[in-house]
Amino acid sequence: xxxxxxxxxxxxxxxxxxxxxxxxxxxxxxxxxxxxxxxxxxxxxxxxxxxxxxxxxxxxxxxxxxxxxxxxxxxxxxxxxxxxxxxxxxxxxxxxxxxxxxxxxxxxxxxxxxxxxxxxxxxxxxxxxxxxxxxxxxxxxxxxxxxxxxxxxxxxxxxxxxxxxxxxxxxxxxxxxxxxxxxxxxxxxxxxxxxxxxxxxxxxxxxxxxxxxxxxxxxxxxxxxxxxxxxxxxxxxxxxxxxxxxxxxxxxxxxxxxxxxxxxxxxxxxxxxxxxx
Numbered sequence: 389x390x391x392x393x394x395x396x397x398x399x400x401x402x403x404x405x406x407x408x409x410x411x412x413x414x415x416x417x418x419x420x421x422x423x424x425x426x427x428x429x430x431x432x433x434x435x436x437x438x439x440x441x442x443x444x445x446x447x448x449x450x451x452x453x454x455x456x457x458x459x460x461x462x463x464x465x466x467x468x469x470x471x472x473x474x475x476x477x478x479x480x481x482x483x484x485x486x487x488x489x490x491x492x493x494x495x496x497x498x499x500x501x502x503x504x505x506x507x508x509x510x511x512x513x514x515x516x517x518x519x520x521x522x523x524x525x526x527x528x529x530x531x532x533x534x535x536x537x538x539x540x541x542x543x544x545x546x547x548x549x550x551x552x553x554x555x556x557x558x559x560x561x562x563x564x565x566x567x568x569x570x571x572x573x574x575x576x577x578x579x580x581x582x583x584x585x586x587x588x589x590x591x592x593x594x595x596x597x598x599x600x601x602x603x604x605x606x607x608x609x610x611x612x613x614x615x616x617x618x619x620x621x622x623x624x625x626x627x628x629x630x631x632x633x634x635x636x637x638x639x640x641x642x643x644x645x646x647x648x649x650x651x652x653x654x655x656x657x658x659x660x661x662x663x664x665x
Contacts, residue, residue: 404511548658554585557581597657615649
Protein backbone atom coordinates (compact mmCIF):
# COMPACT_ATOMS: atom_id res chain seq x y z
CA UNK A 389 0.00 0.00 0.00
CA UNK A 390 1.25 3.47 -0.87
CA UNK A 391 2.71 5.35 2.06
CA UNK A 392 1.08 8.74 2.58
CA UNK A 393 3.67 11.52 2.58
CA UNK A 394 2.79 14.79 4.30
CA UNK A 395 5.72 17.25 4.36
CA UNK A 396 3.77 19.51 6.71
CA UNK A 397 4.19 16.88 9.44
CA UNK A 398 7.92 17.34 9.20
CA UNK A 399 8.04 20.18 11.72
CA UNK A 400 10.36 20.97 14.57
CA UNK A 401 8.83 20.27 17.98
CA UNK A 402 9.90 21.60 21.36
CA UNK A 403 10.45 18.07 22.68
CA UNK A 404 13.22 17.57 20.10
CA UNK A 405 15.33 20.26 21.78
CA UNK A 406 18.44 19.07 23.62
CA UNK A 407 19.00 22.42 25.32
CA UNK A 408 22.12 23.41 23.35
CA UNK A 409 21.48 26.41 21.09
CA UNK A 410 23.90 25.56 18.27
CA UNK A 411 22.87 21.90 18.09
CA UNK A 412 19.16 22.72 18.21
CA UNK A 413 19.56 25.41 15.53
CA UNK A 414 21.31 22.93 13.23
CA UNK A 415 18.61 20.32 13.87
CA UNK A 416 15.97 22.90 12.88
CA UNK A 417 17.90 23.70 9.71
CA UNK A 418 17.96 20.01 8.79
CA UNK A 419 14.18 19.86 9.12
CA UNK A 420 13.89 22.89 6.82
CA UNK A 421 16.07 21.27 4.12
CA UNK A 422 14.20 17.96 4.30
CA UNK A 423 10.81 19.66 4.20
CA UNK A 424 11.92 21.66 1.14
CA UNK A 425 12.82 18.40 -0.63
CA UNK A 426 9.45 16.84 0.11
CA UNK A 427 7.56 19.88 -1.22
CA UNK A 428 9.00 19.68 -4.75
CA UNK A 429 6.20 19.13 -7.32
CA UNK A 430 7.83 16.01 -8.86
CA UNK A 431 6.42 16.22 -12.36
CA UNK A 432 9.46 15.87 -14.60
CA UNK A 433 13.23 15.35 -14.90
CA UNK A 434 13.88 18.95 -13.91
CA UNK A 435 12.05 18.38 -10.64
CA UNK A 436 14.01 15.17 -10.09
CA UNK A 437 17.32 17.00 -10.62
CA UNK A 438 16.27 19.66 -8.10
CA UNK A 439 15.28 16.98 -5.58
CA UNK A 440 18.61 15.18 -6.01
CA UNK A 441 20.49 18.45 -5.45
CA UNK A 442 18.58 19.13 -2.22
CA UNK A 443 19.22 15.59 -0.92
CA UNK A 444 22.95 16.01 -1.59
CA UNK A 445 22.93 19.34 0.26
CA UNK A 446 21.12 17.59 3.13
CA UNK A 447 23.90 14.97 3.23
CA UNK A 448 26.58 17.68 3.33
CA UNK A 449 24.80 19.62 6.07
CA UNK A 450 24.26 16.49 8.18
CA UNK A 451 27.98 15.70 7.89
CA UNK A 452 28.88 19.22 9.05
CA UNK A 453 26.33 19.06 11.86
CA UNK A 454 27.64 15.72 13.12
CA UNK A 455 31.19 17.12 13.31
CA UNK A 456 29.95 20.09 15.35
CA UNK A 457 27.93 17.82 17.61
CA UNK A 458 30.92 15.55 18.21
CA UNK A 459 33.05 18.58 19.12
CA UNK A 460 30.39 19.60 21.65
CA UNK A 461 30.35 16.09 23.15
CA UNK A 462 34.15 16.22 23.53
CA UNK A 463 33.87 19.64 25.16
CA UNK A 464 31.51 18.34 27.88
CA UNK A 465 33.37 14.99 28.21
CA UNK A 466 30.33 13.02 27.13
CA UNK A 467 31.05 9.38 28.14
CA UNK A 468 29.22 7.74 25.22
CA UNK A 469 31.01 9.70 22.48
CA UNK A 470 32.48 6.72 20.60
CA UNK A 471 29.14 4.92 20.32
CA UNK A 472 27.45 8.14 19.24
CA UNK A 473 30.08 8.67 16.53
CA UNK A 474 29.40 5.14 15.26
CA UNK A 475 25.71 6.00 14.93
CA UNK A 476 26.60 9.17 13.02
CA UNK A 477 28.72 7.13 10.62
CA UNK A 478 25.93 4.64 10.08
CA UNK A 479 23.42 7.41 9.33
CA UNK A 480 25.77 9.11 6.87
CA UNK A 481 26.59 5.79 5.17
CA UNK A 482 22.86 5.02 4.84
CA UNK A 483 22.15 8.40 3.25
CA UNK A 484 25.24 8.09 1.02
CA UNK A 485 24.02 4.72 -0.32
CA UNK A 486 20.61 6.27 -0.95
CA UNK A 487 22.19 9.09 -2.97
CA UNK A 488 23.99 6.54 -5.17
CA UNK A 489 20.65 4.91 -6.09
CA UNK A 490 18.84 8.16 -6.98
CA UNK A 491 19.25 7.74 -10.75
CA UNK A 492 17.61 4.32 -10.58
CA UNK A 493 14.55 5.48 -8.61
CA UNK A 494 11.34 7.20 -9.64
CA UNK A 495 10.42 10.53 -8.07
CA UNK A 496 7.81 8.80 -5.93
CA UNK A 497 10.33 6.18 -4.71
CA UNK A 498 12.84 8.90 -3.84
CA UNK A 499 10.21 10.78 -1.86
CA UNK A 500 9.12 7.68 0.09
CA UNK A 501 12.69 6.62 0.93
CA UNK A 502 13.68 10.14 1.96
CA UNK A 503 10.65 10.49 4.23
CA UNK A 504 11.36 7.07 5.77
CA UNK A 505 15.00 8.00 6.40
CA UNK A 506 14.02 11.24 8.13
CA UNK A 507 11.25 9.65 10.16
CA UNK A 508 12.91 6.36 11.09
CA UNK A 509 16.51 7.45 11.49
CA UNK A 510 17.01 11.16 11.88
CA UNK A 511 14.10 12.03 14.20
CA UNK A 512 14.68 8.88 16.23
CA UNK A 513 18.36 9.81 16.53
CA UNK A 514 17.49 13.23 17.92
CA UNK A 515 14.95 11.92 20.41
CA UNK A 516 16.77 8.75 21.48
CA UNK A 517 20.44 9.68 21.25
CA UNK A 518 20.89 13.45 21.24
CA UNK A 519 18.55 13.77 24.23
CA UNK A 520 21.03 11.62 26.18
CA UNK A 521 23.59 14.39 25.70
CA UNK A 522 21.13 16.84 27.24
CA UNK A 523 20.67 14.65 30.31
CA UNK A 524 24.41 14.20 30.77
CA UNK A 525 24.98 17.95 30.76
CA UNK A 526 21.90 19.00 32.75
CA UNK A 527 21.93 19.82 36.46
CA UNK A 528 19.47 17.93 38.64
CA UNK A 529 17.67 21.15 39.62
CA UNK A 530 17.14 22.04 35.95
CA UNK A 531 16.11 18.47 35.22
CA UNK A 532 13.38 18.69 37.87
CA UNK A 533 12.00 21.85 36.26
CA UNK A 534 11.98 20.31 32.77
CA UNK A 535 9.72 17.37 33.56
CA UNK A 536 6.39 19.00 32.83
CA UNK A 537 3.61 17.73 30.60
CA UNK A 538 3.36 19.75 27.37
CA UNK A 539 0.29 20.19 25.22
CA UNK A 540 2.43 19.36 22.18
CA UNK A 541 2.81 15.78 23.47
CA UNK A 542 -0.86 15.03 22.76
CA UNK A 543 -1.78 12.86 19.76
CA UNK A 544 -5.56 12.97 20.16
CA UNK A 545 -5.60 9.24 20.95
CA UNK A 546 -6.78 8.82 24.59
CA UNK A 547 -4.89 5.57 25.15
CA UNK A 548 -1.53 6.96 23.97
CA UNK A 549 -2.01 10.31 25.70
CA UNK A 550 -2.99 8.73 29.02
CA UNK A 551 0.14 6.59 28.82
CA UNK A 552 2.31 9.66 28.25
CA UNK A 553 0.80 11.44 31.24
CA UNK A 554 1.39 8.46 33.51
CA UNK A 555 5.07 8.42 32.52
CA UNK A 556 5.33 12.00 33.78
CA UNK A 557 3.58 11.00 37.03
CA UNK A 558 6.25 8.34 37.59
CA UNK A 559 9.03 10.83 36.86
CA UNK A 560 7.63 13.37 39.32
CA UNK A 561 7.34 10.59 41.89
CA UNK A 562 11.04 9.84 41.38
CA UNK A 563 11.88 13.51 42.00
CA UNK A 564 9.93 13.67 45.26
CA UNK A 565 12.35 14.63 48.03
CA UNK A 566 12.38 12.33 51.08
CA UNK A 567 14.55 11.78 54.15
CA UNK A 568 17.46 9.35 53.88
CA UNK A 569 15.63 6.71 55.92
CA UNK A 570 12.83 6.71 53.34
CA UNK A 571 15.07 6.62 50.25
CA UNK A 572 15.04 2.84 49.82
CA UNK A 573 11.25 2.69 50.06
CA UNK A 574 10.88 5.57 47.60
CA UNK A 575 13.07 3.79 45.06
CA UNK A 576 11.10 0.58 45.46
CA UNK A 577 7.81 2.45 44.99
CA UNK A 578 9.03 4.25 41.88
CA UNK A 579 10.40 1.11 40.26
CA UNK A 580 7.22 -0.83 41.07
CA UNK A 581 5.12 1.97 39.54
CA UNK A 582 7.33 1.92 36.45
CA UNK A 583 7.15 -1.86 36.03
CA UNK A 584 3.39 -1.95 36.60
CA UNK A 585 2.98 0.81 34.00
CA UNK A 586 5.11 -0.95 31.38
CA UNK A 587 3.43 -4.30 31.97
CA UNK A 588 -0.05 -2.82 31.59
CA UNK A 589 0.66 -0.25 28.86
CA UNK A 590 2.76 -2.56 26.68
CA UNK A 591 0.20 -5.38 26.93
CA UNK A 592 -2.68 -3.10 25.91
CA UNK A 593 -0.62 -1.53 23.15
CA UNK A 594 0.34 -4.91 21.73
CA UNK A 595 -3.33 -5.95 21.67
CA UNK A 596 -4.18 -2.64 20.00
CA UNK A 597 -1.54 -3.24 17.29
CA UNK A 598 -2.95 -6.71 16.60
CA UNK A 599 -6.48 -5.33 16.41
CA UNK A 600 -5.57 -2.78 13.72
CA UNK A 601 -3.15 -5.15 11.90
CA UNK A 602 -0.22 -2.80 12.46
CA UNK A 603 2.47 -3.81 9.91
CA UNK A 604 5.46 -3.09 12.20
CA UNK A 605 4.12 -5.16 15.10
CA UNK A 606 7.18 -7.42 15.47
CA UNK A 607 9.63 -4.52 15.30
CA UNK A 608 7.62 -2.70 17.97
CA UNK A 609 7.71 -5.74 20.27
CA UNK A 610 11.49 -5.70 20.01
CA UNK A 611 11.53 -2.07 21.17
CA UNK A 612 9.41 -3.02 24.18
CA UNK A 613 11.97 -5.70 25.07
CA UNK A 614 14.80 -3.16 24.82
CA UNK A 615 13.01 -0.76 27.17
CA UNK A 616 12.46 -3.53 29.73
CA UNK A 617 16.15 -4.46 29.40
CA UNK A 618 17.21 -0.86 30.10
CA UNK A 619 14.94 -0.77 33.13
CA UNK A 620 16.42 -4.04 34.44
CA UNK A 621 19.92 -2.61 34.03
CA UNK A 622 18.93 0.36 36.20
CA UNK A 623 17.53 -1.98 38.86
CA UNK A 624 20.84 -3.88 38.99
CA UNK A 625 22.81 -0.66 39.49
CA UNK A 626 20.46 1.18 41.84
CA UNK A 627 22.06 0.08 45.12
CA UNK A 628 25.40 1.52 44.00
CA UNK A 629 23.96 4.93 43.22
CA UNK A 630 23.62 8.13 45.17
CA UNK A 631 20.03 9.34 45.45
CA UNK A 632 20.64 12.22 43.02
CA UNK A 633 22.23 9.90 40.45
CA UNK A 634 19.29 7.50 40.67
CA UNK A 635 16.91 10.39 39.97
CA UNK A 636 18.96 11.47 36.99
CA UNK A 637 19.32 7.97 35.54
CA UNK A 638 15.63 7.25 36.02
CA UNK A 639 14.71 10.58 34.42
CA UNK A 640 16.95 9.70 31.47
CA UNK A 641 15.35 6.27 31.14
CA UNK A 642 11.84 7.70 31.25
CA UNK A 643 12.41 10.72 29.01
CA UNK A 644 14.79 9.26 26.44
CA UNK A 645 13.49 5.71 26.32
CA UNK A 646 9.85 5.75 27.33
CA UNK A 647 8.75 9.23 26.24
CA UNK A 648 10.97 8.96 23.18
CA UNK A 649 9.32 5.64 22.39
CA UNK A 650 5.84 7.12 22.74
CA UNK A 651 6.70 10.24 20.74
CA UNK A 652 8.47 8.39 17.95
CA UNK A 653 7.00 4.92 17.72
CA UNK A 654 3.55 5.00 19.29
CA UNK A 655 2.54 7.96 17.17
CA UNK A 656 3.18 5.77 14.10
CA UNK A 657 0.54 3.36 15.40
CA UNK A 658 -1.93 6.22 15.79
CA UNK A 659 -1.12 7.45 12.29
CA UNK A 660 -1.59 3.96 10.82
CA UNK A 661 -4.93 3.55 12.60
CA UNK A 662 -6.17 6.97 11.45
CA UNK A 663 -5.32 6.32 7.79
CA UNK A 664 -6.58 2.71 7.58
CA UNK A 665 -10.01 2.99 9.13
